[in-house]
Amino acid sequence: SELQAIQSTEDLTIMASNRNLLVLPGDGIGPEVMNEVRKIIAWMGKKRAIGFDIKEDLVGGAALDKHGVPLSDDAMKTALEADAVLFGSVGGPKWDTADFSKKPERGLLRLRKEMDLFANLRPAKVFDALVDASSLKPEIVKGLDIMIIRELTSGVYFGEPRGRHVNAAGEVEAFDTQRYTAPEIRRVCAVAFELARKRKNKVLSSEKANVMHTGVLWREEATKLHKEKYSDVKLDHMYADALAMQLLRAPKEFDVIVTDNLFGDILSDEASMLTGSLGLLPSASLGAPDATGRRKALYEPIHGSAPDIAGKGLANPIAQTLSYAMMLRYSFDLGKDADMVELAVENVLKAGYRTGDLLVGNTDGVKKVGTQEMGDAIVKE
Numbered sequence: 001s002e003l004q005a006i007q008s009t010e011d012l013t014i015m016a017s018n019r020n021l022l023v024l025p026g027d028g029i030g031p032e033v034m035n036e037v038r039k040i041i042a043w044m045g046k047k048r049a050i051g052f053d054i055k056e057d058l059v060g061g062a063a064l065d066k067h068g069v070p071l072s073d074d075a076m077k078t079a080l081e082a083d084a085v086l087f088g089s090v091g092g093p094k095w096d097t098a099d100f101s102k103k104p105e106r107g108l109l110r111l112r113k114e115m116d117l118f119a120n121l122r123p124a125k126v127f128d129a130l131v132d133a134s135s136l137k138p139e140i141v142k143g144l145d146i147m148i149i150r151e152l153t154s155g156v157y158f159g160e161p162r163g164r165h166v167n168a169a170g171e172v173e174a175f176d177t178q179r180y181t182a183p184e185i186r187r188v189c190a191v192a193f194e195l196a197r198k199r200k201n202k203v204l205s206s207e208k209a210n211v212m213h214t215g216v217l218w219r220e221e222a223t224k225l226h227k228e229k230y231s232d233v234k235l236d237h238m239y240a241d242a243l244a245m246q247l248l249r250a251p252k253e254f255d256v257i258v259t260d261n262l263f264g265d266i267l268s269d270e271a272s273m274l275t276g277s278l279g280l281l282p283s284a285s286l287g288a289p290d291a292t293g294r295r296k297a298l299y300e301p302i303h304g305s306a307p308d309i310a311g312k313g314l315a316n317p318i319a320q321t322l323s324y325a326m327m328l329r330y331s332f333d334l335g336k337d338a339d340m341v342e343l344a345v346e347n348v349l350k351a352g353y354r355t356g357d358l359l360v361g362n363t364d365g366v367k368k369v370g371t372q373e374m375g376d377a378i379v380k381e
């Protein structure tokens with residue numbers, strides 16, 4: 001009977017979990033890599049009694065096709081009620097001609113904004129087994145472990161006014177606005193200082209205070225907050241262009257980097273190449289803690305929907321897998337289980353399993369695998 005099933009300890013997934021998870025696979029390779037994470041979720045349910053009440057919905061082009069919008073109000077509501085959202089990726093050539101306000105990416109931007117996920121944690125760690133996959137020399141990247149914190153709900157991604165018009169001279173003109181308030185800067189810098197204390201105690205704040213008013217304010221607020229509350233942490237500042245250069249010259253000099261929405265977008269893609277592939281990097285987007293200490297949170301790989309390889313079973317499921325591990329760690333306080341997932345990934349790479357994106361540099365003794373084989377290897381490990 002059902003009761004017996006619940007009482008038996010064989011299948012622990014049936015136990016009530018109180019963990020509400022919304023899964024949004026999205027477009028392109030999103031659904032494929034998410035399927036591999038489902039295998040890990042199932043394993044964790046069975047073997048570690050980590051169950052979730054899972055809801056699933058559409059986002060991006062998939063939602064646009066079905067509902068005429070890149071995120072339905074219903075899905076938005078579910079996301080706001082969930083303890084965590086696990087997100088795949090959005091976008092693709094099919095929707096290139098969609099109206100700007102309905103582009104697949106708007107679905108993701110709406111989630112970030114309405115959930116107020118202002119702190120985007122983008123760790124870039126180099127696995128020993130992949131030192132040769134980086135386009136940089138092994139001695140430059142070996143042992144690299146940096147954390148980029150990207151402001152995610154303001155700046156030029158959301159600033160008003162934005163749009164296009166025909167100007168007084170009769171020319172077509174487009175404009176976006178870079179805008180930051182002092183509290184917006186302070187709250188994301190606070191996350192950086194807090195995290196640095198648990199790492200190597202170093203924060204590098206980056207902007208362009210030499211040319212932008214928002215950059216001047218950013219530097220002032222970071223400095224003030226540091227003086228007031230975090231003077232035990234080492235704080236440095238660097239212009240974002242110089243940082244782009246230093247990340248290639250000597251990336252290991254950095255610990256935590258905090259920067260605005262657009263610079264963070266660009267610099268984190270750059271950092272992914274230090275690790276060997278965009279297919280490896282997870283991210284956590286966190287809101288402010290509520291009265292009970294709970295933060296709204298969304299976990300997503302930093303890679304996009306990769307339409308060129310979508311549906312071919314070639315995509316690397318590791319970034320999505322590590323995003324799930326970040327979810328265990330940051331939303332559910334399951335650090336040991338997160339470690340377990342991360343170690344499984346590391347061991348599978350050590351054993352030589354490589355998806356196509358990782359087949360660069362020295363490929364002696366590696367096993368070329370597709371999405372599903374990589375996912376299976378991680379579950380087995």
Ligand code: IPM
Pocket residue numbers: 090091105108109265302304
């Ligand atoms: C990212 C992506 C997104 C961004 C897109 C898909 C809207 O590039 O998460 O880095 O620009 O923020």
Ligand code: MN
Pocket residue numbers: 265266269302
């Ligand atoms: Mn990006």
